[in-house]
Amino acid sequence: MQASSNPISCTAFVDRACFAKGSLQHVVTTVKDSLEDSKLAQILIFNDGTGKPIDVDFRGSTDEVLDRLSSESGGGHNSNAKEKENELPARKVGRPKLGVVSGEVTLLPRQWDWLKAQPGGASVTLRKLIDEARRVGESESKVRAAQEAAYHFMTAMAGDLNQYEEALRALYAGNEALFYELIDDWIPDIRDYVKYLAKAAFMQKDN
Structure with a gap:
């Protein structure tokens, strides 16, 4: 999943039926807390901006799943943004x-x-x-x-x-x-x- 400073809006489908909509964190939490492991294998989550599927590792607890999402979407992006802010503008x-x-x-x-x-x-x-x-x-x-x-x-x-x-x-x-x-x-x-x-x-x- 690509790093982004903005929350990703997405939609989850199970058996071709819309199951949850909202931010990625909200959808993942809803899916993880509502579905059994057998159903999790059938879940497909799509990025509302690109229409592309989002790969989510549902292993472990809900907190562990969210922690992995957070670590995947953080890091280099913020540091690069700070470096650009510190650059002096040309005259x-x-x-x-x-x-x-x-x-x-x-x-x-x-x-x-x-x-x-x-x-x-x-x-x-x-x-x-x-x-x-x-x-x-x-x-x-x-x-x-x-x-x-x-x-x-x-x-x-x-x-x-x-x-x-x-x-x-x-x-x-x-x-x-x-x-x-x-x-x-x-x-x-x-x-x-x-x-x-x-x-x-x-x-x-x-x-």
Whole structure:
């Protein structure tokens, strides 16, 4: 399990039924305290952010299981963060108190002419173009992340369900209506979790 400073939100399934949701610590505690050892072997816990299964060693007491999780998620990450905090920032040219930093931009003459002719001048126009490109890029990244999360979970839990491959194609094609139609008759808990993971995959359609 990868180290993280933020609690991992996850969902546990037993026999394709949703058993517990919440932080990893909460889900693990609920599972460990509620299920017999024979059922623990059937538990599958998925990361709500990535759709990937989380490997948990349930041997021993609940405290021992949680201690192992804590040791796996701690250590190097925090020390690396502290080292970065102690690094001195480089001196910046521009108006740092206003959050403005100067840098070199190389453009063709016709490109400079176009920038200078825009309302507000070159700097204002460049900032607007960059902000828009970042917005579009972040939106596309969220779509890809949602597609991958849904894919990982569907591969693990829905590979033998009706119209699985067709649903995957609809997911990556961004065909929201067809995707939901194809998974409509799936096992309810599986279907609902797939919808949860895939929600952001169709967000560009609304923008």
